[in-house]
């Protein structure tokens with residue numbers, strides 16, 4: 001089966017590579033076309049535009065940075081909508097808000113196509129290993145109910161993750177400033193009730209000041225922003241997440257947007273370990 005793939009960033013490249021590895025014929029497109037070459041070398045065909053990929057493939061998957069990218073690829077000239085139709089499916093796996101997902105779903109369905117929103121939990125390594133958790137909602141898939149619920153679930157998960165990352169950063173700073181070994185803190189955390197894969201994976205690299213991007217900080221901040229908007233809509237007070245969002249914004253203002261989201265640790269350290277990057 002020919003599968004289309006739009007967006008070959010950190011995640012899309014790993015996911016499309018996995019499709020090729022598992023015997024699918026894959027046609028790829030990326031806004032910066034040069035990024036298609038690596039996939040072409042692995043056997044992918046390169047499409048000139050999102051529309052040309054959809055015209056060739058029964059199913060097309062997208063993994064794009066944010067709501068504006070997801071909308072642009074569908075609605076702009078040479079976009080998905082020009083070729084989607086009966087017998088074709090479009091699966092958007094980007095992390096967006098429910099309104100974006102719903103807008104895309106309605107447009108695709110109006111053209112006779114099928115739509116699935118399917119954001120993922122997991123990062124670069126799980127994507128490479130084929131171990132992502134898919135939060136699917138939409139046609140023929142009712143794990144989370146109506147379109148929009150996949151996006152909402154993903155935002156809630158990432159809101160919790162972003163707050164945890166800030167909390168870990170503060171804990172590492174507090175341990176250090178109060179004469180404890182941050183590495184020992186990681187070891188202790190790993191033995192207790194709040195042990196989790198993220199602390200285990202990111203803690204050691206944070207202590208090395210190494211932030212090679214698996215999940216870019218600019219995307220984590222986008223997800224905090226979208227989750228806070230969901231909180232606004234539903235009148236849910238989220239002071240912890242709001243503070244975490246400020247720290248991610250501060251990190252972006254310091255030029256850390258393309259680094260891994262764990263680079264928020266630098267903001268917390270810069271604030272003297274006193275909290276969310278605010279003076």
Ligand SMILES: NC(=O)C1=CN([C@@H]2O[C@H](COP(=O)(O)OP(=O)(O)OC[C@H]3O[C@@H](n4cnc5c(N)ncnc54)[C@H](OP(=O)(O)O)[C@@H]3O)[C@@H](O)[C@H]2O)C=CC1
Nearest residue numbers: 007008009010011031032064065069094095123214215219
């Ligand atoms: N990295 C991670 O750990 C995870 C990320 N996600 C989510 O997955 C999505 C992709 O993340 P990731 O791969 O890390 O991000 P990257 O920044 O590595 O890749 C972003 C992709 O979006 C494309 N893009 C950006 N703007 C536009 C636009 N206006 N029009 C067309 N294409 C555009 C980029 O193209 P170009 O190459 O031209 O810039 C690139 O292909 C995001 O929504 C993110 O929140 C979800 C789970 C984990």
Ligand SMILES: O=CCCC(=O)O
Nearest residue numbers: 095121122123158215
């Ligand atoms: O959306 C990104 C999630 C990153 C992760 O689960 O480590």
